[in-house]
Amino acid sequence: MYDVVVIGGGVTGCMIARELSRYDIRVILLEKEEDVACGTSKANSAVIHAGFDAKPGTWKAKMNVRGNALFPGICAELDVPYKNNGSLVVAVDEGEIKVLDKLMNQGKENGVPGLKIIGHDELMKMEPNLNPAAKAALYASTAGIVCPYEFTVALAENAAQNDVEFRFNSPVMEIMVQNDGFIIKTPHGAVKARFVINAAGLFSDEISKMAGAEEYTITPRKGEYLIFDKNFGHLVKRVIFPTPSEKSKGILVCPTVDGNVFIGPNSNDIKDKTDVGVTREGIEEIIEGGKKLVPHLPLSGVITSFAGLRAVSNTNDFIIEASRKVKGFVNVGGIQSPGLTSAPAIAETVIEILKEEGMDLIEKPGFVPTRPRKYRFREMDNAMRQKLIEENPAFGHVICRCETVTEAEIVDAIKRPLGAKSLDGVKRRTRAGMGRCQGGFCSSRVLSILARELKLDPRQITKCGPGSEILKGGYKEFIAEGDENKFLNAQDVESLSWKGGEASVM
Amino acid sequence: MLCKDLVIIGGGPAGLAAALEAAEQGVKDVMIVERDSGLGGILQQCIHNGFGLHVFKEELTGPEYAQKFIDKLENTGVEVLLDTMVIEITPDKRIFAVNSRIGVLEIQSKAVILAMGCRERTRGALNIPGFRPAGIFTAGTAQRYVNIEGYMPGKEIVILGSGDIGLIMARRFTLEGAKVKCVLEIMPYSNGLTRNVVQCLEDYGIPLRLSHTVIDIHGKKRVEGVTVAKVDENLKPILSTAEFIPCDTLLLSVGLIPENELTKMTGADFDASTQGPMVNQRMETSCEGIFACGNVLHVHDLVDFVTMEARLAARGAAQYLKEKDGSCRGTKVIAGEGLRYVLPHAVCVEKMLDEKLNFFMRSTRPMNKAKLVIESENGIVKTKMLSYLKPSEMINIELKKSEIEKAEGHLKFILQEEGVLQ
Numbered sequence: 001m002y003d004v005v006v007i008g009g010g011v012t013g014c015m016i017a018r019e020l021s022r023y024d025i026r027v028i029l030l031e032k033e034e035d036v037a038c039g040t041s042k043a044n045s046a047v048i049h050a051g052f053d054a055k056p057g058t059w060k061a062k063m064n065v066r067g068n069a070l071f072p073g074i075c076a077e078l079d080v081p082y083k084n085n086g087s088l089v090v091a092v093d094e095g096e097i098k099v100l101d102k103l104m105n106q107g108k109e110n111g112v113p114g115l116k117i118i119g120h121d122e123l124m125k126m127e128p129n130l131n132p133a134a135k136a137a138l139y140a141s142t143a144g145i146v147c148p149y150e151f152t153v154a155l156a157e158n159a160a161q162n163d164v165e166f167r168f169n170s171p172v173m174e175i176m177v178q179n180d181g182f183i184i185k186t187p188h189g190a191v192k193a194r195f196v197i198n199a200a201g202l203f204s205d206e207i208s209k210m211a212g213a214e215e216y217t218i219t220p221r222k223g224e225y226l227i228f229d230k231n232f233g234h235l236v237k238r239v240i241f242p243t244p245s246e247k248s249k250g251i252l253v254c255p256t257v258d259g260n261v262f263i264g265p266n267s268n269d270i271k272d273k274t275d276v277g278v279t280r281e282g283i284e285e286i287i288e289g290g291k292k293l294v295p296h297l298p299l300s301g302v303i304t305s306f307a308g309l310r311a312v313s314n315t316n317d318f319i320i321e322a323s324r325k326v327k328g329f330v331n332v333g334g335i336q337s338p339g340l341t342s343a344p345a346i347a348e349t350v351i352e353i354l355k356e357e358g359m360d361l362i363e364k365p366g367f368v369p370t371r372p373r374k375y376r377f378r379e380m381d382n383a384m385r386q387k388l389i390e391e392n393p394a395f396g397h398v399i400c401r402c403e404t405v406t407e408a409e410i411v412d413a414i415k416r417p418l419g420a421k422s423l424d425g426v427k428r429r430t431r432a433g434m435g436r437c438q439g440g441f442c443s444s445r446v447l448s449i450l451a452r453e454l455k456l457d458p459r460q461i462t463k464c465g466p467g468s469e470i471l472k473g474g475y476k477e478f479i480a481e482g483d484e485n486k487f488l489n490a491q492d493v494e495s496l497s498w499k500g501g502e503a504s505v506m
Numbered sequence: 507m508l509c510k511d512l513v514i515i516g517g518g519p520a521g522l523a524a525a526l527e528a529a530e531q532g533v534k535d536v537m538i539v540e541r542d543s544g545l546g547g548i549l550q551q552c553i554h555n556g557f558g559l560h561v562f563k564e565e566l567t568g569p570e571y572a573q574k575f576i577d578k579l580e581n582t583g584v585e586v587l588l589d590t591m592v593i594e595i596t597p598d599k600r601i602f603a604v605n606s607r608i609g610v611l612e613i614q615s616k617a618v619i620l621a622m623g624c625r626e627r628t629r630g631a632l633n634i635p636g637f638r639p640a641g642i643f644t645a646g647t648a649q650r651y652v653n654i655e656g657y658m659p660g661k662e663i664v665i666l667g668s669g670d671i672g673l674i675m676a677r678r679f680t681l682e683g684a685k686v687k688c689v690l691e692i693m694p695y696s697n698g699l700t701r702n703v704v705q706c707l708e709d710y711g712i713p714l715r716l717s718h719t720v721i722d723i724h725g726k727k728r729v730e731g732v733t734v735a736k737v738d739e740n741l742k743p744i745l746s747t748a749e750f751i752p753c754d755t756l757l758l759s760v761g762l763i764p765e766n767e768l769t770k771m772t773g774a775d776f777d778a779s780t781q782g783p784m785v786n787q788r789m790e791t792s793c794e795g796i797f798a799c800g801n802v803l804h805v806h807d808l809v810d811f812v813t814m815e816a817r818l819a820a821r822g823a824a825q826y827l828k829e830k831d832g833s834c835r836g837t838k839v840i841a842g843e844g845l846r847y848v849l850p851h852a853v854c855v856e857k858m859l860d861e862k863l864n865f866f867m868r869s870t871r872p873m874n875k876a877k878l879v880i881e882s883e884n885g886i887v888k889t890k891m892l893s894y895l896k897p898s899e900m901i902n903i904e905l906k907k908s909e910i911e912k913a914e915g916h917l918k919f920i921l922q923e924e925g926v927l928q
C-alpha cells in the first residue's frame with residue numbers, strides 16, 4: 001500500500017513527487033510513456049514567466065508569481081541551467097501601448113517585482129534585431145528561461161533518489177475507489193494507494209472521470225515551433241513577446257538556455273490529444289508572427305520544428321483541489337502556461353492540500369536535495385576536460401559533434417537514476433542529436449552505446465519507447481529464399497551500360 | 507603543446523590526399539587529426555563502385571579508393587591521430603583537440619588544411635510537416651546502418667530527394683530485399699548524376715517522380731506513410747494532387763552542407779553559395795596559412811576532384827611554408843549569370859603553382875547547350891561551348907596562366923544558354 005500515487009510524469013507530477021519525497025511516506029509515480037517529460041513538458045516555450053499575464057486572484061496568477069520566485073533556488077539545488085534573462089512585451093502601436101500599461105498594473109497587483117515600461121530607443125539598444133516599428137515594451141526583470149525536460153528529468157531523478165518509485169509504460173486503465181484508498185490498474189499490475197494526485201496533463205479530465213471525481217474537460221491547444229541553429233543564438237537576448245491576445249501570449253522570439261533561438265508557438269484548439277504533428281499552415285503562421293517581432297529571421301538556419309499541446313481546462317484556470325466527491329483524490333489539471341513556472345508553487349499547494357485532507361507528513365532525515373553530479377563537457381574549460389578524461393577516458397570520446405557530447409555523458413545518462421532507455425531519452429538528458437545535424441552523425445553511435453549498456457540487441461533500441469524501434473531488421477533478413485539471383489540481370493545491364501568517363505559519388 | 511608544420515583536420519579523401527601530397531612536397535612535420543576510429547571518412551561506407559576513374563584510371567569501391575592512400579601514407583612519416591576531435595582552432599593556427607588517450611591536446615601549427623567534409627541536410631532544414639516518429643533517416647545515416655553496422659533501418663521505403671546518396675541507397679536497399687516505392691524530387695530534374703539515375707533507379711524499376719515532394723509524415727511512433735504531392739513552378743505543393751503512400755521509412759537525400767563550424771572560428775571569409783570559405787588559387791582561405799579542400803570547401807559530386815583539389819591545397823601549403831607569404835588574393839573571380847558559384851574565388855597569378863589553373867563551377871539550372879564566357883575588364887578571356895549541363899554535375903574549365911595574366915580587374919564567368927531568348 002502506497003501513501004500517494006502520482007499519475008503523470010510531466011513537470012507537475014515530477015515536481016509533486018520530488019516535494020513528497022521529503023517526507024516519510026511511500027510514493028509511486030505512474031507514467032504512460034517510457035520516460036518522464038514525454039508530453040507537454042518536452043514541447044513548450046521553456047519560459048519562466050514573471051507573472052503579469054494572469055488575472056489577479058486566479059490560480060495562474062498566484063502560482064506563477066510564487067513559482068517564479070522559487071525557480072532559481074530549485075534549479076541551483078538540482079544543477080539545472082537557469083538563466084534570468086528578463087522578458088519584453090513589445091507594442092507596435094498606441095493601442096498596444098495601452099495594453100502594456102494594463103499588463104503592468106495587473107502585474108503589480110499580482111505582486112510581480114521589476115516591471116517597467118521601456119521606450120523605443122532603449123528597447124532597440126537592448127535588442128538591436130527587433131522590429132524598428134516597436135514603440136515601447138513592458139520589461140520584466142524576473143522572467144527567465146530553463147530547459148523544461150532537463151528540469152523535469154532532474155526532479156524525477158531527485159525524487160527517485162529519495163525513494164519515490166517510478167513505473168513507466170503504465171497508463172492508468174481503471175481506478176477503483178475503496179474505503180481505505182484506491183486501486184489503480186495499469187497493464188503492469190495494480191497499485192494500491194491512500195491518495196491519488198491526478199497530474200495527467202492532457203488526460204487529467206479522463207482520469208478524474210475514471211475515479212468518479214469532479215468532471216471537467218481538457219482541450220488540447222496546439223502550439224508549433226521552429227528552432228534555429230546555435231549560430232543564430234545571438235538573435236535576441238531576452239524573451240520577446242508580442243502584445244498578447246485573449247487566447248494566448250502570442251508568437252515569441254526567444255532564446256533557449258542551451259543557446260538556440262526559437263519562434264512560436266501559434267495556438268490552435270484541436271481534438272486529438274496525441275496530435276503533435278507540425279502543419280504547413282502552422283509553420284507559415286509562426287514565421288509570419290516571428291517576423292513581426294524580428295523582421296530578419298534566419299530561416300535558412302532552422303534545424304527542426306516541433307509541436308506541443310497545452311492542456312486547457314474549461315475553467316481556463318488551473319484546477320488544483322481535493323475532490324469533494326471522492327475522498328483522497330486530488331486534481332491538478334488544466335496546467336497550461338504558465339504551468340512550467342508554476343510547478344514549484346503547485347507542488348507546495350498540493351502538499352498543503354494533502355495535509356488538510358488528513359495526511360501525516362513528517363520530514364524524513366535522509367532527504368537529499370541534490371542529484372548526482374551532471375557533466376556537461378561542452379561547457380567546461382580545457383583544464384577540467386583534461387582532469388575528467390584522465391579519470392574516465394570516455395570523456396575524450398566525442399559522440400555528438402554538433403553539441404560536443406562525449407561517450408561518458410551518454411553512458412552516465414543511461415546509468416543515472418531513471419536512466420535513458422531510448423535515443424530520445426539520451427537526447428533529452430545530454431543533447432546528443434539536438435544540434436544542427438539532428439542526429440545524422442551520432443544516432444547510430446548512440447544506438448550502439450544504448451544496446452551495449454542495456455545489454456540489448458540493437459534492433460530492440462527505440463526512438464521513444466515500444467513501437468518506435470529504429471531498425472527494421474538485420475542484414476540479409478529481408479531477402480527471401482530464391483531471391484538471391486533476382487537482380488543478376490540488372491547488374492549485368494549495369495556493367496554493360498558503363499561507359500566510363502565519370503566516377504561515382506560517395 | 508605540440509608544434510607541427512602542417513596539421514590536416516579530417517582523414518577522409520581530402521585529408522588523405524592532402525597529407526600524401528604534402529609529404530611528397532617535402533613538408534616535414536605533418537599530422538592528420540581524425541575523429542573517427544579509422545581513416546577514409548565517408549568512403550568507408552561507400553561500398554559501391556565507380557570511384558577513381560580520373561585519378562587511378564580504374565573503377566574502385568570507396569574503401570578501395572581510400573585504401574590506396576592509406577597504404578601509401580605508411581612510409582611517409584605522416585602522423586595520424588585517430589579518435590581525436592578538434593574542438594577549437596584560432597586564427598593563428600592553434601588547435602585544441604580531445605581524445606581518450608591523451609586528453610586535451612594543444613597543437614601550434616605553421617599551416618593548416620581544413621578537410622572536415624560535409625553533413626547532410628535534415629528534415630528540419632526543409633520544414634516538412636507531420637509527426638516526428640522513428641523511421642526518418644538521412645540517406646548517409648541509412649547507408650552507415652546497412653553497410654557498416656549491418657542492420658536494415660527500413661523495409662518499405664520512400665526516398666525524398668534525388669541526391670546521389672539517395673539514388674545509391676535506393677539500389678542498395680533493393681538489393682537487400684527492401685522495397686523502395688519511389689524517389690521524389692521537388693525540382694523538375696534529378697539532383698544526382700545521370701548515370702546514378704540510370705543504374706540505381708531505372709535498372710531496378712524504381713520510379714523517379716520529378717516535381718513531387720512530401721507534404722506530411724504519418725505515424726506517431728514509427729513512420730506509417732507519407733503524403734506526397736506534385737509541386738507547381740514555384741515549388742508550392744498542389745494539394746489536389748496529394749496522395750498517401752504507405753511506408754515504414756522516409757529517406758532524405760536533399761543536399762549536403764559543408765561542415766564549417768571550425769572554419770568559422772578562424773574568421774575566414776565565406777561564400778554564401780557554397781557555404782564554404784573563399785579560397786585563392788592555392789586553396790588558401792582569407793586567413794593566412796589556413797587552406798581548405800574537399801567537401802568542406804564546396805560539395806563535390808566526384809571524389810576524384812576532391813583528391814585533385816586536396817593535392818593543390820597541399821602544394822599551396824608547401825609553398826606557404828617555404829616562402830612564408832600571406833594569403834594573396836590578386837584577381838577576383840566572379841560568378842555571373844547562369845552560375846551558382848565559381849572556385850577558386852581569387853587568383854594571385856605570381857603565386858600560381860602551375861602554368862594552368864582549373865576552375866570549378868555549377869550552373870543554376872539544367873541547360874542543353876550553353877556558352878561559357880569568361881571576361882575581364884579588358885574584354886573576353888575565353889569562351890567555350892558546353893552541353894547537357896545540370897546543377898548536380900560540376901563544370902571544370904582550365905585557364906592558362908597567360909590567359910589569366912592578361913585579365914584586368916577581375917575574371918567574370920557567365921553561362922549563356924543557347925537556343926533560348928536571353
